[in-house]
Amino acid sequence: MTILVTGARGRVGAAVVRGLLAQGEKVRAASTDPDSLTALPDEVERTRLDLASPQNLREVLHGIQKIFLYAQPAGAARLTEAAAAAGAGHIVLLSSLAIDTDGAGTSPIAQQHLLVEDVLRASGLGWTFVRPGGFATNALQWAPDVRAGRPLRLAYPETYSEPVHESDVADVAVRALLDEAHRGATLRVTGPQSLPARRQAELVAAAAGREVLVRLISPQEYREQLTAFLPAPLADTLLDYQAARDGRPQKTSDDVQAVLGRPALSFARWAKDNADAFR
Numbered sequence: 001m002t003i004l005v006t007g008a009r010g011r012v013g014a015a016v017v018r019g020l021l022a023q024g025e026k027v028r029a030a031s032t033d034p035d036s037l038t039a040l041p042d043e044v045e046r047t048r049l050d051l052a053s054p055q056n057l058r059e060v061l062h063g064i065q066k067i068f069l070y071a072q073p074a075g076a077a078r079l080t081e082a083a084a085a086a087g088a089g090h091i092v093l094l095s096s097l098a099i100d101t102d103g104a105g106t107s108p109i110a111q112q113h114l115l116v117e118d119v120l121r122a123s124g125l126g127w128t129f130v131r132p133g134g135f136a137t138n139a140l141q142w143a144p145d146v147r148a149g150r151p152l153r154l155a156y157p158e159t160y161s162e163p164v165h166e167s168d169v170a171d172v173a174v175r176a177l178l179d180e181a182h183r184g185a186t187l188r189v190t191g192p193q194s195l196p197a198r199r200q201a202e203l204v205a206a207a208a209g210r211e212v213l214v215r216l217i218s219p220q221e222y223r224e225q226l227t228a229f230l231p232a233p234l235a236d237t238l239l240d241y242q243a244a245r246d247g248r249p250q251k252t253s254d255d256v257q258a259v260l261g262r263p264a265l266s267f268a269r270w271a272k273d274n275a276d277a278f279r
């Protein structure tokens, strides 16, 4: 069996490739830029993926039984058609827990993922939706300030999230690809604890051996900070999300424990794994 992993340069995609190899599976790693897949072991087949090209999709999907897919609405229907024509039976989608949160109907993040889920539901193929909450890697946006010794400028330092270690997302996706039991399932992946942003900053500080200070700024100033690197609708979604969870711990999901038979990895563990990025 050969499994196609799309977005193989991504953090989750690369970890899914490694997880499948560890299980003895044959992997074809697809990327918009396959020449940059230099970190993958030699045995991995590499291929260029162009979701806009039916010809490219036919070639990429030839001989593929299962697929790990990033949620890109533009090419999703073309991909499922080509996957069905190639005889593939199962797609595991990297979706988002934004679909389950209040305001999903107007959230561009939720809608982007829901569109692709709908395409998969209508495709006649087998599917599993892996819906992670906010990634622990989002804390990497703090890295330049932490390295420079500048305070983190936050509008909602007491806003709660349940940061997810990318290894948990990848491990759950690998099980979803390999175990029939997860066909047709929606797996919700959160970290093991709901933590305020300020506590997450403390854990980063402890792991990196740095002092990390937090400076309170207004929501408007925070919005300006976010729109420097995010489109305005995404910045607004993020701001609304943080405001809604200000001072409000959220429930975590048990799906990582149920699927992997071990607890989800903590944010403290993620901070240790990534401490060098903050030094």
Ligand SMILES: NC(=O)c1ccc[n+]([C@@H]2O[C@H](COP(=O)([O-])OP(=O)(O)OC[C@H]3O[C@@H](n4cnc5c(N)ncnc54)[C@H](OP(=O)(O)O)[C@@H]3O)[C@@H](O)[C@H]2O)c1
Residues within 6 Å of the ligand: 006, 007, 008, 009, 010, 011, 012, 013, 030, 031, 032, 033, 049, 070, 071, 094, 095, 096, 097, 131, 132, 133, 134, 135, 137, 138
């Ligand atoms: N961040 C969150 O809090 C969150 C929460 C829930 C769900 N998600 C989902 O997870 C996705 C992000 O996953 P991720 O963390 O694995 O993403 P990532 O590391 O940012 O990579 C995402 C994709 O970007 C492409 N890419 C372009 N240039 C790249 C570069 N220089 N290095 C690495 N990749 C590059 C890759 O696809 P190619 O190799 O094909 O170019 C890669 O798969 C989101 O898009 C969303 O669907 C995120």
